[in-house]
Amino acid sequence: MSVTAARAPSPQPPILLRETAGPIAILTLNRPAARNSLSAAMIASLHAELDDIRDDKAVRGVVIAATGPAFSAGHDMKELTARRTDPDRGRAFFAEMMNACSAMMQAIVHLPKPVVASVQGIATAAGCQLVASCDLAIASEDAKFATPGVDIGLFCSTPMVALSRNVPRKQAMEMLLTGEPVTAERAREIGLINRVVPAGTELGAAIELAQQVALKSAYTVKLGKEAFYRQAEMSLADAYRYAAEVMTENMMARDAEEGIGAFIEKRKPTWRDE
Numbered sequence: 001m002s003v004t005a006a007r008a009p010s011p012q013p014p015i016l017l018r019e020t021a022g023p024i025a026i027l028t029l030n031r032p033a034a035r036n037s038l039s040a041a042m043i044a045s046l047h048a049e050l051d052d053i054r055d056d057k058a059v060r061g062v063v064i065a066a067t068g069p070a071f072s073a074g075h076d077m078k079e080l081t082a083r084r085t086d087p088d089r090g091r092a093f094f095a096e097m098m099n100a101c102s103a104m105m106q107a108i109v110h111l112p113k114p115v116v117a118s119v120q121g122i123a124t125a126a127g128c129q130l131v132a133s134c135d136l137a138i139a140s141e142d143a144k145f146a147t148p149g150v151d152i153g154l155f156c157s158t159p160m161v162a163l164s165r166n167v168p169r170k171q172a173m174e175m176l177l178t179g180e181p182v183t184a185e186r187a188r189e190i191g192l193i194n195r196v197v198p199a200g201t202e203l204g205a206a207i208e209l210a211q212q213v214a215l216k217s218a219y220t221v222k223l224g225k226e227a228f229y230r231q232a233e234m235s236l237a238d239a240y241r242y243a244a245e246v247m248t249e250n251m252m253a254r255d256a257e258e259g260i261g262a263f264i265e266k267r268k269p270t271w272r273d274e
Contacts, residue, residue, distance in 0.1 A: 002042065013030060014030060015029075015030050015039070015041055015045060016028065016030060016043050016045040016046060016049065016137075017030050017067075017136040018049060020059075021063075021211070022211060022214070023058065023059060023061060023214045024059070024061045024211055025048055025049075025053055025056075025063070026062075026207070027046065027063070027064050027065070028065045028067060028178060029042065029064070029067065030067050030070055032068025034069070035069075035070035035073035035077040035122070036067070036070055036073065037073050037075060038074060038075055038076065038126050038130070039076040039079050039081075040076075040099060041208075042076075042099075042102050045103040046064075046104050047100070047103065047107055050062075050107045051103070051107065057218075057273075059113065060113060061114045061116070061210035061213055062115045063203070063207055063210050064108075064115060064116070064130065065118040065120070065206065066120065068194065069121045070121040070122045070125070070127075071119045071120060071121050071127055071131070071143065072123055073122065073124050073125070073127055074124050074126035074128070074129075075101070075126050080093075080225065082096065095176065098158055098191065101126060101237055102161075104129065105129060108133045108135075109133060110204060110223035110226075112218075112225060112226065113218070114135050114136060114210060114213045114214075114225070115136070116134060116135065116136040116137065116206045116207075116209050117131045117134040117136070117138070117206070118137075118138055118192075118203045118205075118206035118207075119137060119138070119139040119145075119170075119193070119202060120140045120142070120200075121140070121142065121144075122143070122145075123143065123144070123146075123158050124147070124181070125146075125148065125159055126146070126158065127158035128145050128146060128147055128156075128163065128212055129158060129162045129163065129192065130194065131145065132159070132163050132165070132166045133162045136195040136206075137192070138195050138197060138202050138206040139187065139188070139195070139196055139202060140184065140199045140200070140201075140244045141184055141196050141197065141199055142184070143183075143184040143193075143196075143202075144181040144183060144184070145181060145182050145184075145193075146179060147160070147163060147175050147179065148179035148180075148181075149179070150176065150177060150178070150179045152177040163175065164193055165186070165232070166192050167190040167191050167192050168190065168191070171190045194209075195209075208229060216271070217259065217271040217273055218253055218271070218273040219273045219274055220250065220253070220259075223246060223250055224250075227243060227246045230242065231243055253274065254272055254274060255269070255271050255273065258271070259271075260268060260270070267269060
């Protein structure tokens with residue numbers, strides 16, 4: 001009688017990869033077979049990495065990229081649909097997922113470091129929301145963007161929040177109401193992304209852009225990024241009042257004193273990030 005030893009299951013690759021390029025952390029969505037959909041595990045992993053990066057002084061910028069032909073197809077619909085057998089037909093899980101995803105997107109906005117999206121393929125629904133939540137975005141000429149929830153009876157309400165804060169109202173409504181994809185060039189025209197580059201060069205371009213910002217004072221970038229998002233939600237008068245307070249605080253910082261001195265003396269500043 002022969003006995004065959006059971007084979008150990010092959011270890012699953014991590015769903016989120018983290019690498020470094022100098023002072024830049026590269027977070028890569030790694031579910032290519034699922035078009036990098038934002039499962040509960042993916043959302044949690046992204047949020048955890050962002051929390052870890054927040055206080056890591058060695059990291060001065062972040063790039064969010066993806067493996068495979070798609071950047072991200074949005075929420076994992078198979079995962080969501082599986083919970084319709086719950087006693088409440090999935091309501092509690094759906095609420096948990098939408099709130100967790102919203103918190104992760106806000107973590108990008110609140111991170112005191114620049115976050116750049118590197119988009120190589122489709123970015124749809126919550127995937128488009130992820131791009132819109134980043135401070136900057138570089139896209140391949142082959143990339144496409146859409147909020148197609150309306151096509152399946154599920155309006156992209158949470159993606160709408162980030163999208164409508166990036167592009168003009170009429171363009172946002174057209175994307176949300178028709179679900180039609182827009183090209184990378186059109187996305188650049190309406191302000192959803194910053195630059196369109198040849199296919200295959202988007203990651204390098206995103207890292208280069210992040211490194212360019214990383215050369216600045218980290219204190220100044222942190223102060224400026226927070227002020228940018230806060231003033232955008234204020235009235236004109238309140239925004240100017242708040243911005244004047246920020247400028248005054250910034251003028252008192254050591255790096256501002258050093259930077260202005262270096263400008264006057266025609267030399268390169270030496271930042272201390274304070």
